[in-house]
Amino acid sequence: MKKAEGYQSISVPEDRLDEFFQVVQWAFVGEWLIEDRQDYVDALPTERARALQVTDDRRGELGDIAAVHASFGTEMVTPGGRRVPTAGLSWLGVHPAHRRRGLMTQMMHDHFARCLERGEAVSALYAMEAEIYSRFGYGMASQTVKASIPRGSKMWPVEGADDLTVRLERADFDKHDELVSDLQAKLTRPATIINPVGSGRNARFTDPVGNRHGYEKWRICIVEDRGEPVAYAFFRRKPDSELGIHDGVCQVREHGSLTAAASQRLWATLTDFDLVGTTNTENLATDDPLLYQLKDSRGIRSKVIDNLWVRLLDVETALEAREYFHDCSVTFALTDKHVPDNAGVWRIVVEGADATVTKISDDPHGEADLSMDARHLSTIYLGGTSVEALAAAGQIHEHTPGQARELAVAMMSPVAPLTNWDF
Template sequence: MANDSTSGTGRPELRVLRQDEWSIWYDSLMRTFGGVPEAADERELWDSLTEPDRSLGAWDGDACVGTAGVFSFRLTVPGGASVRAAGVTMVSVAATHRRRGVLTSMMRRQLDDVRDWGWPLAVLTASEPEIYGRFGYGIGTFQVSAEIDTTRVRLSVPPGTDDVRLRYAVPADVLDACEAVYARKVSGRPGMLARQPGWERLGLLDPQSEREGASPLQCVLAERGSEVVGYARFQVKPDWDAEGAKGTVRVRDVQGLDPAAEAALWRFLFDIDLTSTVKTYARPMDEAWQYQVSDIRRCAVRVRDALHVRLVDVGAALEARTYQAPVDVVLEVEDAFCPWNAGRWRLSGDAKGASCERTTEAADLSLSVRELAAAYLGGVSLEALGGAGRVRELRQGALAEVSVGFGSAVAPWLPHGF
């Protein structure tokens, strides 16, 4: 999560967070995001996940007036590689210290640190998307939310769906089985995060203050024989009117190892007794249920930005992924905030691997690091960016050729926030 509220005189002191400062630091963050207290277990989780030596605080005397953290992530890129990425998080500037360069100083220090660590990528989710483009972040993934009228919409499921057995389970009791399913999915979709120790607890958070009348978290496992092949986590919010029951199923997560397993889980969610609506949030752009429903218009599909991507080391980042069609191109990259990336790079690659090195050869395409980041995970077309005037073609035909190579067979997706 990220927010910029950057009056007064003088510049606060910027320093690495000490563990004994965490509570003050986090209280400053929470105040910037509205000041509503979190549930004790949620606060404790973020305390345990925070990496103080990778976190920054801006201090005006004893008052914390700016926060910025990094989580140590591994992010799947096209081709299936798991690449070190700085998960930029908990970014805030106190309203009393706006327009004093606090955010810029934190972003500057942070990206310098990420480069020193040798990590090629930084990623974040933004509370205000317009902020981060000036620091070189591009929107690399989008997500779908929907409100499905299950009294009018039915699913057409694939063969084998009826062979999948479903059973209720206590979410905490089957956490390991669910995490095993998730782990098997990670390499197959760009944008997914390999779950580091402790992060499995995020899926079980269930503060009563956020239920809004819904049930505690529920879980159903999908099994084939003795193997767990999927799971769904959800809540049910009962509701009634003069015509009868009209409850809502609030989907928290669905993961299946194959189309039949996923279809079985979605069919179950559509068919829960005494409900008439399924609400799902932050799902993949190409998730199968969208092509199985009888009436997509009654699903109220909405799309919004999700993961913002920053190439900290252009060469290393472009070498880390593969390309679905051969590419051999010289890129002229603009990067005012991280000038070590600026200049010409020759990228050669295919489905087996890639190399990306400095060159003095004539450029084929000219673009900023922001556009390169947007296209990096394969969900945003370079040719579409070119049509928007964000990529300039210097060699005829280069844009279409390279755009195909940068694409991904499956839409990139961020599975959860941070």
């Protein structure tokens, strides 16, 4: 029996969502509370929920769901503040009783084909296991700083920060969705994911009891300039008191700021709550303004980890949907096992901020200035990793001296890419 035989790809109807969620719990090792079901339904883009069900009794009970995934349609900000049609892939898992049968590959191919049909040139995800997604052409396109910031950390002054006002409220979809969406749409950092279309849009507001672990419900901090919102952050706190010493924790999830002053006012608030000794966050860009505003950058405990993983599905559309910063004309041979139409030799010609991308051969091993795999092209796409860095690591191969640097300078982003909210 061949791999992936005995399974059929299906869209998941509403009356089978509980089966969908059961597979998710098996795949991601966890038991959900019954009272949290609606939160998960609200977070799931149900119209794009997909699954593999058993069609051969040698694979299991006929009709059982064996693997699941879902995605939402959105746009992602690219270098220069432009946008590219993107699919945010999530909820991806295989029931442990059905592993090693090619189900992940079949789901990925299903996802890629449907994205291309909808005109989504890029797929993006957060990777639970990085090696899995590299096999399918995803590259680590951005990194994030996880930081623990002591209360009252001193900052270098930023003009105008003290003139801004702050609102602290319970996060509420009906009250705050439009505000957050409007602010998110104004962010220009590459890798920013614009609010998705359709169901699942309120995922950032869901608050399952089983995920709180002693924390309060999500709050929102809104910074305003004369009544106009200029920054926001979702946060929650957890009390802790040992030997009479109050040392609680504040957890910051999604956040965004439009100006340096707004960023400082936001973080000055989030790092100075009474009865809270430490503020933790996982969504700081490697060049986030906060890292330069703190007087003692060593005073925070931090580490850099992967952030967004990106996969180019339509090479021409994706590469032409971003801005460039150096004129060049470079050819590259591209291998792509999972989207064969991408394989071949491509020429990218940059004049000013724009690129013209043309496929000149279907031979992925043809003569070219550079050669790379789809995962390498995906890694360099948002400008967080340079072509020359991957060439120095032996991943991209340079056949014409100097061309790796030419393309590297053209594609590097002036600011580090970062996706500021989890999906």
